[in-house]
Amino acid sequence: MKKALLLFVVLAMLALVSTAVFAQDEVWHLGILVHSLDNEFWAQEAKGGELFADSKDDVVAQVLATDGDDNKEMQAMRDFIAQYGDHAIFVTDPASKANTANVVEIAEEAGAKVAILWHHADELEPADWDSFVVHMSPDDFVAGYNTAKHLFEKMDGKGKVVALYGQQGEDSAANRYAGFLAALAEYPEIECLDMQVASWSQDQAMTFTQTWLSKYDNIDAIWAANDTMGLGAIEALKLEGKNGQILVCGCDGIAAAYEAIEAGDMACTVANNGYLLMGYGASYAYQAAKNGVVPENPVIKTQAVLVTSDNVAEYKAMFIDGTPEYDYDDLNFCVLSAHPSFAELELEEKLGTAAAVAVTGAVVEAAEEEVAWNEIVDKINAEIEKGIENGEEGAAEAKEIVDFLQGLYNEIVSGEAK
C-alpha cells in the first residue's frame, strides 16, 4: 500500500508540471508538433510557433514532441484534439514524409486546421483538403545542393570530396544527400571518395573523418548533411591542424556552426530559419481557422539562406543572439514563391512557369473536349522512343513530362466522370 502511495505522490507531482488549459470559446489552441527539443534547430522552430502565439491574445500554444516517430505524432495530435476539438490548430514539422497524409486525415476528421512544414506525402495536395491550409518548406534538396555547390565553387570545380550522411531512414537526410549528388553531377572533375552514415552524430562524424584522413591524403572538402556532423569533422581536422584547409559545410544553422564559420573552420551552412517557418505556418493555420482565410497558392517555398563568412555576423545576431520579430499578419512576408499545387510545382520545375501554364491549359482543354488526346500522346511517345533509341539528348526527360501530362489528363477525365 505504501508503494501505491508512492506512485500516487509521483503522479500528483505531475499535476504540478502540467499546464493544462481547458477549452474556452474563441481561444485557439495551437499544437506545435516538432521532433524534440533536444536539438537546437527544432527548438528554434518551436520557439517560432510560441513567438506567434505570444503575439496573439486568443492563441495558446503547446509544444508536442514526436521524437521523429510517426506514431507518436498521430497520438499527440489526437490527444490534443480530444481536449480542444475544432478549436485545435496545428503547425507541424512532421515526423516523416509519409505521415503527413495521416496528419491531414486526422485534422480533417476533427475539422482542425493544419499547416505542414518540410515534407509532404506523394499526391497529397493542400487544395484537396479543407484542413490542410498550407505547406511551407525551404527544401532540403536545395539546401544540400547549395552547400555542395558552394564547396565545389571554392574548390574551383575540381578535387576530392567525402560526404557525411544523416540518419538512415529519414527523409531530410535522403533529400539533402540527393541535392549533394545533383550538384556533384554538375562538376565532372570532382570525385566523391566515400560516403558514410554518421547518423547526425558528432562523435561518429569525427571518427569517420579521422579514418578518412589516415586513408586519403588528398581530401579537399567534406560535405556534411547537418551542422553537428560538420562540427565533428572539424574537430578531427583540428587534431591534424587541417581545419580551414579542408573545406567543411553544414546545414541547419546552429550557434556553434556560426561560430565555426566566424573562426574560418566551416565554409558554409544553411540557415533554415525555424522561427519564420513555424511562426508563419502557425499564422496561416490561425487565419484559416479564425477568419477563413485560405491562401490561393498553398504550396509555399520559403527563403533558406546560405550562410558564409560574408553574411554570418548578420544572421548570428538575428537568430542566435536575439529572436527575429515578424509581422505575422503579413502572410506574404515569408513567401519566396507560391504555387497552387505540388503537381504544378513539379511541372514548373521541369518546364519553366510560362510553358507549364500553357501546356496545362492545353491538357485541360483536351480533356474537356475529349479530343483524341490519346492519339496525340501515342504519336509523341513514338517519337520519343525513337529519340531514346538514337540516344538523343533530353529524350528521357521529355518522356517523363509526357507521362506526367498523361496522369494529369487521366485525373481530369476521371474527376469529371465522377
Add this chain to the structure above:
Amino acid sequence: MNLLSKKDVKSMTIAEQFVSKVEQEALSNKIRVYAPMILLVIMTIVFSIYDSHFFSLKNLVNVLGQMAVPLILATGLTFVLLLGRIDLSVEGVMGLVGSAISLLLLNSRNSNDWGVWGVILPLVLGTLCGFITGFLHVKLKIASFIITYAISTIVSGVAVLLYNSQPATVKAQWVIDASQTYFLKIPLITWIAIIFYIICAIILNYTAFGRAVYAIGDNEAAAVASGINVQKVVIEVFVLSGFAASLAGLVALIRLKLGQVSLGENQMFPCITALVVGGTSLSGGKGGMLQTMVGILIYMELLNFLTIIGVSADYKNAIQGVIIIIAVALTITRGRKVIAK
C-alpha cells in the same frame, strides 16, 4: 598422457580415459580463454594484408584516440557485467556530465568559468547518478535492465533541461589544448582511459572489493555466507560504473567540445558487445580486465576496417552484426549442459 602416444580408446582403462578427458577439457578451455586474443591477432594480420592503410601509424593512432571513450565505459561496465547485472544508464550519464561540464567551464552560452570545479562537480553528479541507480536497484529490487533504463531516460531529460535545447561549446583553452596533446604519439584522452583502465584492473585483481565482485557474480548466496555485504558491493559497482560514464562524458567532451545529450548516444550496446566478444559472460562471474581490453580492440579494429575498405553504409551495420555473432560463437565457452539465456 602424451597426446602423441594415444592408445586405442578401447584398450584404455577408465582411469587413463579420465586423465586424457580432463587434459582435453583443460586444453579446450585454454583455447577458449585465448580464442579472443588469437582472433585479435588474426584480424590484425588479415586486415593489414588486405589494406595497407590499416596498419599505418596514423591509423593506429586514430584507433587509439577513438578507443578512449569505449574503453572507459567498458572498464566500468566490466564490473557491472561481472555481477551479472547490466547498466543501460551510462549513455544518459555521459550526456548529462558532458553537458554540465560544458555549461560550467568557459563556454559560448553563459559567463560561467568555474575552472577545475566545473569538472569535478559534474563528475560527482554523474557518480551520484550511479549511486542512485545502485541504491534503487538494491532497495526496490527492480531488475537492473529496467531501473537503469528508467534512470537513463530521466538523466538525459535533465541534461536537455540543463542546456535548454541549445548546447554550449566549450571555450576553455585547457580543454582545447587537452584534445590536441599527445604523449608518445598517443592522445592524452587515450592516456586518461588507459590510466583509468589500469587502476580498475588493480582494483579488480588486487582488492577485496574485486574478489567480492567475482564472488557475487558467481554465487550470490555464497557471497552473503562469506560475510560479504552484497548490497554495498552492488551499489559500489554502480557507483564505479557511474563514475566511468562521467569520465567518459568528460573525455567525449574534450574530443568534441559541444556539450549535448548525444555525446552518449550509441555507446553502450557496442561496449557490451565488445565485452562479450572478449570473453566476459553476461550472466556474471566470468571475465576480467584483459578480456575487456581484447574485446574493445577487436571491436574498434573491425569498425575501423569496415570504414577503411569503404563497405557500403547501408550494409555496414548488417555485416557488423553477422561478424559479431560469428566472433561470439567462436570465442564463447559452451559445454553440453551450458544454459544460454
Add this chain to the structure above:
Amino acid sequence: MEKELLFKTNNIGKIYGSNTVLQGINVEFHRGEIVGLIGENGAGKSTLMKIIAGVTDASMGTMEMNGKPFKASSMMDANKYGIGMVFQEQSLISNLSAAQNIYLGREKDFSTFGLVNWAKMNAAARAALDKLGLSNISPAQKISDMPFAMRQMVEITKVLDIVSETANDRALILLDEPTTVLTDDEMKILFEQVRLMKEKGNCIIFISHRLQEVLDLTDRIYVFKDGHLTGEVETKDADEYKLYEMMVGRETNGEYYVSQRQTVPTDDVVLEVENLAMFGSFKDVSFKLHKGEVLGLYGVEGSGKEDVCAVISGDEGKTAGTIRINGKEVSFGSPSDARKHGILSVPRDRRDEGIIGILPISENISVSNYGKNATAGLISNKKQTENANGWIKELGIKCEGPMQRINALSGGNAQKVIFARVLDSECPILILDHPTRGVDIGAKGDIYSLIRDITEKGFSVLLMGDTLDECLGLASRIIVMKDGLVTAEFDCPADNKPDQVEVVQKML
C-alpha cells in the same frame, strides 16, 4: 567432570508468517565437546543452526556466548564471536582459487594499502590446508577444477580457519551434514580434525542423517521433532535403534524397507544395456532390467554409476554400446527423448535439477506429462489441479494445497512431488538417483513403500541408493561398479539378502 559452558539459548523460537517452526529451545554447548543434532527434516534443527550462525533472526528468546548476551546480525558478525557454520549446500565461488575462497571477505589481513598480496595469502592457505592434512589441494587451484569432495574440504577448511583465528579455541563450529558427499577417507580426515578441534577446547555441533556417524563422533545428542527439543542423550547411552525411536516415535526394524512386498521380477526385459561406455567414466556395462524389478546400482562416488544413470536418462551422451527398450534399439540426445521412450528420472540434486522452485505443486507434477490433462491440445487447469490433489492425497504430501509453491515444502515433501511427477508421466522405467538424499526418516519410509507400490504395478526401477543398506534393502538385484567397470552382480531375494561385507569387497 563438568565442562565450561560456552553457549546457551533461552527459549529460542522462530515464526515464519503463521507457521511456528521452532519453539522454546533451551540448549547448552560446552567447551571441548561434540554435540549431535538429529531430527527429521523440518524438525527445526537447521533453523536453529541458522539462528545461531546469524543467517536469520530469532523471533523470540535470547542467546549467550561466553556468558555474555549474544545476537548476531550476520554471519560475519557471528564469526567475530567465534561461531562458524559449514553449509549443507556448497557455498564456494567456483571461479576463485581455494585460497581466495578460504579468505573471501577477510582479504584485509593480507592487504597493504588495500592491495592484496596473493603470495602471502596462498602461503597462509597452504598452512591451513596442511593443518587438516589436505596436502593434495593446491591453494592456487580454482574451485571449478576440483572434484566435489575436495570442494567440501576447502569449505570446511575455510570455516575452521575463520573461527580458530578469532576465537582462541573457544569456537563454536556448526557442521550441517558435511559428510553427504565425502568419501570414507575424506570423512576419516574430517573426523580426526573435528576431534582435534574438540581437544583444544572448541565445541562442534554436528548434524547428520547418518546416525552411525553421529554415534561414532559425538559426545552428546539433542533430538528435535516438529520444532521442539524432544530429547537429550549421552552418546555412550544411545544406539541407533534408540535414536530412531526418539526421532520418529516408531520402531525401525527389518521391515523398514518393506521387503515382504518385494516383487519377484518377471522374465520380460524392458531395458537392456549392452557394452555401454562413456569416455572417461565407464565402459563395458551390460545389464538387463525386468518388468517390476528394482535393480540396484552401487559403488563409491566416482565409480561411474552416476554416469550410467545419466546416460540412460538422456542427460549425457554415450560413446559406445547399445540401449534396447522392449528389445528395440534406441538412442537419445536429451531427457525429453528418453521420456518419449518411457524413461524418466528422479534427479539426485533436488534443489537444482528436481524442483521447479517458483512454480506451484500442480505445475511441478504435470510438467512431464501435460498431455494427460489436455483435450485437443488445450490443458484443463481444473483437471490439472484435481490431478495434483489426487497425488497429494495418495502420497501424503503435506502442503497447503496444489497451488502452493514447491520451494515452500520440506525436502521430503518436495521429493514426494517429484515422485508424483515421474509417476504421472506414466513412464514404465524409472531411474531413482539417490531418491532419499536429504529426506527425513518419516518421508524415507513413505518413499520405500511407494517404491514397493509402483513395482507391484509393473513399473521397473533402476535405483542408486543413498546407502548400501538402503540399496540392499530395496533392490531385488544389485550391480556393483568399481572404477568404471561392473565388478559383481548379486541377487537379493527378500528372504536372503547378500552380506554387506561381500558387496563392499567388490566395490573397494
Add this chain to the structure above:
Amino acid sequence: MEQKNKSFKTFFIQNIYILSAVLVIVVFFLINNSFLSLYSIQNMTTELAPLLPMACGIAFVLYAGSIDLSIGAVASAVCVITGLNVGEKGNIMILYMLLFGVMIGLINGLLVSKGKLPSFIVTLCAQSIYRAIAIILSNPHGGGSKNIPLKQRVVVNWATNKVLGLPILFWIAVLILIICIVIERKTAIGKSIFAIGANEKAARMAGVNVTLTKLCAFILCSVGAAIGGIMYTYKLKSSVPTIGDNLYMMAISSVALGGTLFSGGKGSALRTLVGVLTVTAISSGMNMAGVNPLWKNVVYGIVLIAAVAINSEKGGRDLIIK
C-alpha cells in the same frame, strides 16, 4: 472469517499490479476530464493496438528467462515490406509477414537454443541486421518512409474502421491477447516456457524439450513483433523504416511495468496488458496534461520506477534480482 480476510489480502497482493494502471488513469482524468472522452479512448485503443502484440510476444521470451532486443527492428522491416507491397498484393501480405516472423524467430531461437549463444548478443546483432534490411528496402541510400498511395488505401482502410466504437485493430489486438492467454495457460508449450524459465535444468530433467520450447518462445516473440509491424503499416498507412527504433524498449518496459520477472518463470499476458495500458496512458496523458516535452522523459522515468517497484512480485528475501 480470518481465512476469508487472508484470502482477500492474498488476492489484493496478487492483483495489485492493476492498481498502477488505475492510478495513472485516475490521476490523468482528474487533471483533464477529456482524458476519458470517447475520442480520447478511441485514440488510446488505436495507440495500444500494435504495442500489445509486441509486448505479449516478447513476454514469452522473458518468461523463458531470455531477452529479445530485435523486436523493434523486426517490426520496422515488416512495416517496410508490408507498406511497399500491400497496395499491389493486397491483404495476403499479412500471411507472408507472419511467415517472415516465424522465420526470424526460428533463426534467433536456433542460435540461442542450439548455438548456446546469449540471447542478448544474438538479438542485438539481429537488431542491426533487420534494421539494415528495413532501410535498404526503403530506398537506395537509406530513403525515408513512404506512404501507401492514396488510391490503394482501400486495401488497408478496414483496419482503422470502428466496430462497437473502437477500431478493428484494437479488437485484433484483444484477440491476440486472448490467444496469448490460452497459449500460456492452456498449452503444453506455454507451460513448458514457464518451466524452463523457472528452472531450466529441472525442466530438462523432467523431460521438457528445452530446445523446442525456447524455439517456440522466440517464434512467438518474432511473430508478435511482425504483427506489431503489420499493424503499424495499417495504422500509419505507410512504410516507416524507423518505426521500431524506440519500440523495443517500450515493449520491454511495458512488460516490466506489469510486474513480469526478468529472471523468468513468472508473469502473465494480463499483466502485460496492464503494462501496455499504463505506458499508453502515461504518454497520452502527458500530452493532454500539457507537460513540457523537455520534462516528459523525466516524468516517464520516475513513473516507470515507481510502477515497477509496486508491481514486481517479491519472492522473499532470498530471491536474487539481477
